Amino acid sequence: MNARLDPITLRKIALYILIVLGVLFGAVAWSQRPEAALLWLTGMLTLPVAWALVAITGALPGPEKPDARRHIYNSLVGAGLLVTGALIVTAAAALETIPEDWSTRFGMLVPALVLIVMGNVLPKKIEPGCSRTRGLAIQRLLGWTFVVTGLVALVIGLTLPIAYAKTAGLLVYAIAVLFAVIAVVRIRSRGVIG
Amino acid sequence: MSSVFKAISDPTRRKVLQLLRKRPMTAGELAEHFDVSKPTMSVHFKVLREADLIHAEKHGKSITYSLKMSVLEEALMGFAQAFNMEVRRDDEDEDSKEHNS
Numbered sequence: 001m002n003a004r005l006d007p008i009t010l011r012k013i014a015l016y017i018l019i020v021l022g023v024l025f026g027a028v029a030w031s032q033r034p035e036a037a038l039l040w041l042t043g044m045l046t047l048p049v050a051w052a053l054v055a056i057t058g059a060l061p062g063p064e065k066p067d068a069r070r071h072i073y074n075s076l077v078g079a080g081l082l083v084t085g086a087l088i089v090t091a092a093a094a095l096e097t098i099p100e101d102w103s104t105r106f107g108m109l110v111p112a113l114v115l116i117v118m119g120n121v122l123p124k125k126i127e128p129g130c131s132r133t134r135g136l137a138i139q140r141l142l143g144w145t146f147v148v149t150g151l152v153a154l155v156i157g158l159t160l161p162i163a164y165a166k167t168a169g170l171l172v173y174a175i176a177v178l179f180a181v182i183a184v185v186r187i188r189s190r191g192v193i194g
Numbered sequence: 195m196s197s198v199f200k201a202i203s204d205p206t207r208r209k210v211l212q213l214l215r216k217r218p219m220t221a222g223e224l225a226e227h228f229d230v231s232k233p234t235m236s237v238h239f240k241v242l243r244e245a246d247l248i249h250a251e252k253h254g255k256s257i258t259y260s261l262k263m264s265v266l267e268e269a270l271m272g273f274a275q276a277f278n279m280e281v282r283r284d285d286e287d288e289d290s291k292e293h294n295s
Binding site: 119120121122123124126132133136140143144147 | 218260262265
């Protein structure tokens with residue numbers, strides 16, 4: 001019992017648990033409201049398909065590259081969390097254990113969370129072959145823009161009444177896109193940020 | 195994550211990261227901004243590299259460092275800067291001993 005699980009095994013176990021939970025709640029959601037569950041159940045099917053493709057094509061790095069392996073497992077667990085979370089919310093809304101609008105809210109929270117996670121790691125990516133100074137400036141700008149936009153969208157999705165939340169969320173994304181485009185153009189024309 | 199906390203808890207290392215925000219710099223260019231010995235600077239670079247906060251690239255005889263911080267790590271550094279967080283002296287001594295041995 002004192003044997004410690006390595007991080008890869010833990011991620012594998014988490015993925016299996018998520019798939020089982022996804023199928024379980026997916027079945028509940030399907031029995032109550034098939035049209036709402038269909039989309040997310042299709043999403044759930046992509047997990048084993050993605051896993052099979054990774055295994056068949058040999059895309060999964062060997063044990064000599066633990067970081068790369070961990071990244072692939074992290075992506076799969078992240079996707080599993082999103083899809084299983086959606087199926088749990090759909091099932092709970094269908095069973096009337098949570099308010100109906102939470103199903104819509106979850107759809108707003110997912111892109112916000114994805115934006116935060118993606119934005120957070122964006123400045124860490126080393127892109128070979130491009131100007132590091134300008135590249136880093138653009139990566140940092142986009143990273144911060146993604147994270148701040150995601151956080152604002154997350155708060156809006158969690159707190160505002162659903163009728164306002166949809167409009168406010170779209171407005172935030174539109175402002176973020178506009179800001180990012182203007183800032184990237186300025187960096188490209190000037191070269192470096194301070 | 196503990197290596198990140200250790201790296202950003204030192205004012206010199208935070209200054210290095212702040213300088214690298216502007217542009218990638220060589221070890222020599224960075225060292226010019228500090229009144230410390232080369233071995234001490236090497237220890238700081240090593241700690242930052244191990245925490246995956248900087249990227250080192252060798253060009254001939256010189257090493258060019260560039261920033262490699264996530265948004266969360268930058269935010270943590272901002273907090274550390276705001277609260278003037280400092281590393282424990284014994285941790286620093288350990289680093290220097292390791293490097294010298």
